[in-house]
Amino acid sequence: MEYMPDEAGQNNDQHNSDRDEQWRKAWNEPEELGTEKKGALLNSIHRRISRYRRRKAQLYIIGLGAAAAMIVAVFIRIPGDKSISDINKWKEFVSNDISAKIILEDGSVLWLAPHSSVRIYPEFLKQRSTILSKGTVFYSVAKDTEHPFSIAVNRQVVTVVGTAFTIHRLDTVDLQLTVKEGKVLLDNSSGSKLFTVGQQVSTTTEKTGITQTINPEAADWWIQQQIRMHNITLDELLDRIETYYQVRLSPGAIDRKMKVTLTWDLTISLEENLAVLNSLTGYHIH
8 A cells, every 4th residue: 555645744744843842942042032922832741741631541442441341342251150151162052943952061951942052161060160151051960069059041040960850041141940859049139049840030120039839840841842731721821931931922812821732833934834723723823
Protein backbone atom coordinates (compact mmCIF):
# COMPACT_ATOMS: atom_id res chain seq x y z
CA MET A 1 0.00 0.00 0.00
CA GLU A 2 1.42 3.35 -1.00
CA TYR A 3 1.71 5.90 1.78
CA MET A 4 0.21 9.33 1.05
CA PRO A 5 1.39 12.27 3.19
CA ASP A 6 -1.24 14.10 5.23
CA GLU A 7 -1.27 17.79 4.28
CA ALA A 8 -3.24 18.71 7.41
CA GLY A 9 -0.72 16.81 9.53
CA GLN A 10 2.16 18.67 7.89
CA ASN A 11 0.48 22.00 8.66
CA ASN A 12 -0.04 20.97 12.29
CA ASP A 13 3.61 19.88 12.59
CA GLN A 14 4.79 23.25 11.17
CA HIS A 15 2.45 25.09 13.54
CA ASN A 16 3.73 23.15 16.55
CA SER A 17 7.34 23.74 15.48
CA ASP A 18 6.75 27.52 15.26
CA ARG A 19 5.05 27.48 18.64
CA ASP A 20 7.92 25.53 20.20
CA GLU A 21 10.38 28.10 18.85
CA GLN A 22 8.35 30.87 20.49
CA TRP A 23 8.44 28.99 23.83
CA ARG A 24 12.23 28.62 23.65
CA LYS A 25 12.59 32.33 22.87
CA ALA A 26 10.29 33.23 25.75
CA TRP A 27 12.39 31.08 28.10
CA ASN A 28 15.73 32.51 27.00
CA GLU A 29 14.65 36.14 26.46
CA PRO A 30 11.51 36.72 28.58
CA GLU A 31 11.99 40.50 28.69
CA GLU A 32 11.46 40.80 24.90
CA LEU A 33 7.88 39.39 25.05
CA GLY A 34 4.91 41.57 25.77
CA THR A 35 2.10 40.69 28.17
CA GLU A 36 -0.28 39.69 25.36
CA LYS A 37 2.18 37.23 23.79
CA LYS A 38 3.01 35.71 27.18
CA GLY A 39 -0.70 35.09 27.84
CA ALA A 40 -1.17 33.46 24.43
CA LEU A 41 1.79 31.14 25.02
CA LEU A 42 0.50 30.09 28.46
CA ASN A 43 -2.94 29.32 27.00
CA SER A 44 -1.28 27.24 24.28
CA ILE A 45 0.65 25.24 26.91
CA HIS A 46 -2.53 24.57 28.90
CA ARG A 47 -4.41 23.40 25.78
CA ARG A 48 -1.61 21.00 24.80
CA ILE A 49 -1.44 19.52 28.33
CA SER A 50 -5.22 19.11 28.39
CA ARG A 51 -5.23 17.31 25.00
CA TYR A 52 -2.45 14.99 26.19
CA ARG A 53 -4.35 14.04 29.35
CA ARG A 54 -7.58 13.36 27.45
CA ARG A 55 -5.75 11.24 24.88
CA LYS A 56 -4.00 9.24 27.61
CA ALA A 57 -7.31 8.60 29.41
CA GLN A 58 -8.99 7.46 26.18
CA LEU A 59 -6.17 5.04 25.39
CA TYR A 60 -6.33 3.65 28.93
CA ILE A 61 -10.09 3.05 28.73
CA ILE A 62 -9.84 1.47 25.28
CA GLY A 63 -7.05 -0.79 26.52
CA LEU A 64 -9.10 -1.95 29.49
CA GLY A 65 -12.14 -2.59 27.28
CA ALA A 66 -10.15 -4.69 24.83
CA ALA A 67 -8.54 -6.72 27.62
CA ALA A 68 -11.91 -7.37 29.28
CA ALA A 69 -13.42 -8.47 25.97
CA MET A 70 -10.62 -10.99 25.48
CA ILE A 71 -11.12 -12.45 28.97
CA VAL A 72 -14.89 -12.79 28.55
CA ALA A 73 -14.48 -14.45 25.18
CA VAL A 74 -11.91 -17.01 26.27
CA PHE A 75 -12.33 -17.77 29.96
CA ILE A 76 -15.15 -18.90 32.24
CA ARG A 77 -15.34 -19.06 36.00
CA ILE A 78 -17.28 -22.05 37.26
CA PRO A 79 -19.60 -21.03 40.14
CA GLY A 80 -18.22 -22.34 43.40
CA ASP A 81 -14.78 -22.89 41.84
CA LYS A 82 -12.06 -20.31 42.44
CA SER A 83 -10.08 -21.29 39.36
CA ILE A 84 -10.55 -19.84 35.90
CA SER A 85 -10.52 -22.31 33.02
CA ASP A 86 -10.10 -21.82 29.30
CA ILE A 87 -13.55 -22.71 27.98
CA ASN A 88 -12.21 -23.36 24.49
CA LYS A 89 -10.32 -26.40 25.79
CA TRP A 90 -13.42 -28.07 27.24
CA LYS A 91 -14.86 -30.99 25.28
CA GLU A 92 -18.30 -30.17 23.88
CA PHE A 93 -21.03 -32.72 23.12
CA VAL A 94 -24.12 -31.69 21.16
CA SER A 95 -27.31 -33.53 20.26
CA ASN A 96 -29.30 -32.49 17.20
CA ASP A 97 -32.79 -33.78 16.36
CA ILE A 98 -32.38 -37.01 18.35
CA SER A 99 -31.08 -37.84 21.82
CA ALA A 100 -27.44 -38.77 22.40
CA LYS A 101 -25.71 -40.97 24.96
CA ILE A 102 -22.29 -39.96 26.32
CA ILE A 103 -20.11 -42.23 28.49
CA LEU A 104 -17.50 -40.30 30.47
CA GLU A 105 -14.05 -41.47 31.59
CA ASP A 106 -15.20 -42.19 35.17
CA GLY A 107 -18.09 -44.38 34.00
CA SER A 108 -20.77 -41.70 34.41
CA VAL A 109 -23.38 -41.63 31.64
CA LEU A 110 -25.12 -38.58 30.18
CA TRP A 111 -28.25 -38.75 28.03
CA LEU A 112 -28.76 -35.56 26.05
CA ALA A 113 -32.29 -34.76 24.93
CA PRO A 114 -32.61 -33.31 21.40
CA HIS A 115 -31.05 -29.88 20.87
CA SER A 116 -28.93 -30.04 24.03
CA SER A 117 -25.25 -29.45 24.67
CA VAL A 118 -22.77 -30.00 27.51
CA ARG A 119 -19.10 -29.22 28.05
CA ILE A 120 -16.69 -31.48 29.94
CA TYR A 121 -13.57 -30.31 31.78
CA PRO A 122 -10.44 -31.45 29.86
CA GLU A 123 -8.81 -33.17 32.89
CA PHE A 124 -12.09 -34.71 33.94
CA LEU A 125 -10.75 -37.48 36.18
CA LYS A 126 -8.96 -34.87 38.32
CA GLN A 127 -11.87 -32.45 38.40
CA ARG A 128 -15.31 -33.81 37.50
CA SER A 129 -16.73 -30.51 36.26
CA THR A 130 -19.30 -30.05 33.49
CA ILE A 131 -21.38 -27.23 32.07
CA LEU A 132 -24.94 -27.60 30.81
CA SER A 133 -25.01 -25.06 27.98
CA LYS A 134 -28.41 -25.87 26.48
CA GLY A 135 -31.42 -28.15 26.77
CA THR A 136 -32.01 -31.17 29.01
CA VAL A 137 -29.60 -33.84 30.26
CA PHE A 138 -30.10 -36.92 32.44
CA TYR A 139 -27.03 -37.65 34.55
CA SER A 140 -26.19 -41.09 35.94
CA VAL A 141 -23.12 -40.22 37.99
CA ALA A 142 -20.53 -42.82 39.02
CA LYS A 143 -19.73 -42.68 42.73
CA ASP A 144 -16.40 -41.09 43.67
CA THR A 145 -16.27 -39.58 47.16
CA GLU A 146 -12.89 -37.94 46.49
CA HIS A 147 -14.03 -36.16 43.35
CA PRO A 148 -17.52 -34.61 43.57
CA PHE A 149 -19.33 -34.22 40.25
CA SER A 150 -20.48 -30.67 39.49
CA ILE A 151 -22.72 -29.20 36.81
CA ALA A 152 -22.70 -25.46 36.20
CA VAL A 153 -25.98 -24.15 34.78
CA ASN A 154 -26.01 -20.41 34.16
CA ARG A 155 -24.84 -19.03 37.55
CA GLN A 156 -26.06 -22.03 39.55
CA VAL A 157 -24.30 -25.27 40.51
CA VAL A 158 -25.51 -28.83 41.09
CA THR A 159 -23.08 -31.05 43.02
CA VAL A 160 -23.24 -34.82 43.68
CA VAL A 161 -21.02 -37.76 44.59
CA GLY A 162 -22.99 -40.53 42.89
CA THR A 163 -26.65 -40.36 41.90
CA ALA A 164 -29.11 -39.98 39.01
CA PHE A 165 -31.08 -36.88 38.08
CA THR A 166 -32.18 -34.63 35.22
CA ILE A 167 -31.44 -30.95 34.74
CA HIS A 168 -33.44 -28.85 32.33
CA ARG A 169 -31.98 -25.45 31.48
CA LEU A 170 -35.07 -23.26 31.35
CA ASP A 171 -33.38 -20.11 30.02
CA THR A 172 -30.21 -18.08 30.56
CA VAL A 173 -30.96 -17.76 34.28
CA ASP A 174 -33.05 -20.64 35.64
CA LEU A 175 -33.26 -24.43 35.70
CA GLN A 176 -35.46 -27.37 36.67
CA LEU A 177 -34.00 -30.25 38.69
CA THR A 178 -35.59 -33.72 38.98
CA VAL A 179 -34.00 -36.37 41.21
CA LYS A 180 -34.37 -40.06 40.43
CA GLU A 181 -31.79 -41.57 42.81
CA GLY A 182 -29.59 -40.42 45.69
CA LYS A 183 -29.11 -36.84 46.86
CA VAL A 184 -28.38 -33.69 44.90
CA LEU A 185 -27.13 -30.35 46.20
CA LEU A 186 -28.29 -27.17 44.45
CA ASP A 187 -26.33 -24.00 45.11
CA ASN A 188 -27.50 -20.58 43.93
CA SER A 189 -28.13 -17.02 45.13
CA SER A 190 -30.67 -18.24 47.70
CA GLY A 191 -28.15 -20.61 49.32
CA SER A 192 -27.58 -24.39 49.25
CA LYS A 193 -30.37 -26.96 49.44
CA LEU A 194 -30.37 -30.76 49.30
CA PHE A 195 -32.91 -32.72 47.23
CA THR A 196 -33.66 -36.44 47.31
CA VAL A 197 -35.47 -39.17 45.36
CA GLY A 198 -38.76 -38.11 43.75
CA GLN A 199 -38.27 -34.39 44.32
CA GLN A 200 -38.42 -31.73 41.64
CA VAL A 201 -37.70 -28.02 41.88
CA SER A 202 -37.53 -25.06 39.54
CA THR A 203 -35.70 -21.81 40.16
CA THR A 204 -36.90 -18.27 39.53
CA THR A 205 -34.31 -15.52 39.03
CA GLU A 206 -31.66 -17.86 40.44
CA LYS A 207 -33.66 -18.55 43.61
CA THR A 208 -34.87 -22.03 44.60
CA GLY A 209 -38.64 -22.45 44.38
CA ILE A 210 -41.10 -24.80 46.09
CA THR A 211 -40.14 -28.49 46.14
CA GLN A 212 -42.62 -30.84 44.46
CA THR A 213 -43.00 -34.59 44.96
CA ILE A 214 -43.26 -36.50 41.67
CA ASN A 215 -42.78 -39.95 40.18
CA PRO A 216 -38.99 -40.52 39.98
CA GLU A 217 -39.48 -42.06 36.53
CA ALA A 218 -40.22 -38.56 35.23
CA ALA A 219 -36.50 -37.86 35.45
CA ASP A 220 -35.48 -40.25 32.67
CA TRP A 221 -38.66 -41.39 30.92
CA TRP A 222 -37.24 -40.41 27.54
CA ILE A 223 -34.01 -42.45 27.57
CA GLN A 224 -35.91 -45.56 26.42
CA GLN A 225 -37.08 -46.10 22.86
CA GLN A 226 -40.64 -46.74 24.02
CA ILE A 227 -42.24 -45.85 27.34
CA ARG A 228 -45.62 -47.02 28.59
CA MET A 229 -47.40 -44.32 30.58
CA HIS A 230 -50.26 -45.39 32.85
CA ASN A 231 -52.89 -42.90 33.99
CA ILE A 232 -50.70 -39.87 33.41
CA THR A 233 -52.42 -36.48 33.46
CA LEU A 234 -52.33 -34.39 30.31
CA ASP A 235 -50.72 -31.63 32.30
CA GLU A 236 -47.73 -33.81 33.25
CA LEU A 237 -47.54 -35.43 29.81
CA LEU A 238 -47.47 -32.09 27.98
CA ASP A 239 -44.83 -30.78 30.37
CA ARG A 240 -42.64 -33.80 29.61
CA ILE A 241 -43.12 -33.40 25.86
CA GLU A 242 -42.31 -29.69 25.84
CA THR A 243 -39.22 -30.22 28.00
CA TYR A 244 -37.87 -33.11 25.95
CA TYR A 245 -38.54 -31.74 22.45
CA GLN A 246 -37.80 -28.11 23.35
CA VAL A 247 -41.12 -26.99 21.88
CA ARG A 248 -44.18 -25.04 22.97
CA LEU A 249 -47.40 -26.93 22.19
CA SER A 250 -50.80 -25.42 21.35
CA PRO A 251 -53.27 -27.60 23.23
CA GLY A 252 -56.27 -25.28 23.01
CA ALA A 253 -59.11 -25.74 25.51
CA ILE A 254 -58.42 -29.07 27.21
CA ASP A 255 -58.92 -30.73 30.56
CA ARG A 256 -55.37 -30.84 31.87
CA LYS A 257 -56.41 -33.15 34.71
CA MET A 258 -57.62 -35.82 32.26
CA LYS A 259 -55.63 -39.06 32.63
CA VAL A 260 -54.51 -41.15 29.69
CA THR A 261 -52.65 -44.41 29.19
CA LEU A 262 -50.50 -44.72 26.09
CA THR A 263 -47.12 -45.80 24.73
CA TRP A 264 -44.87 -42.94 23.70
CA ASP A 265 -42.62 -44.07 20.89
CA LEU A 266 -39.36 -42.13 20.65
CA THR A 267 -38.42 -43.87 17.39
CA ILE A 268 -41.10 -41.94 15.50
CA SER A 269 -41.75 -38.23 15.10
CA LEU A 270 -43.43 -35.92 17.60
CA GLU A 271 -46.29 -35.35 15.12
CA GLU A 272 -46.99 -39.09 14.90
CA ASN A 273 -47.06 -39.44 18.68
CA LEU A 274 -49.38 -36.44 18.99
CA ALA A 275 -51.72 -38.04 16.44
CA VAL A 276 -52.03 -41.07 18.76
CA LEU A 277 -52.65 -38.80 21.75
CA ASN A 278 -55.31 -36.81 19.89
CA SER A 279 -57.10 -39.99 18.82
CA LEU A 280 -57.30 -41.02 22.48
CA THR A 281 -58.48 -37.68 23.82
CA GLY A 282 -60.44 -36.21 20.92
CA TYR A 283 -58.37 -33.03 21.23
CA HIS A 284 -56.25 -31.26 18.62
CA ILE A 285 -52.91 -30.78 20.37
CA HIS A 286 -50.16 -29.66 18.04
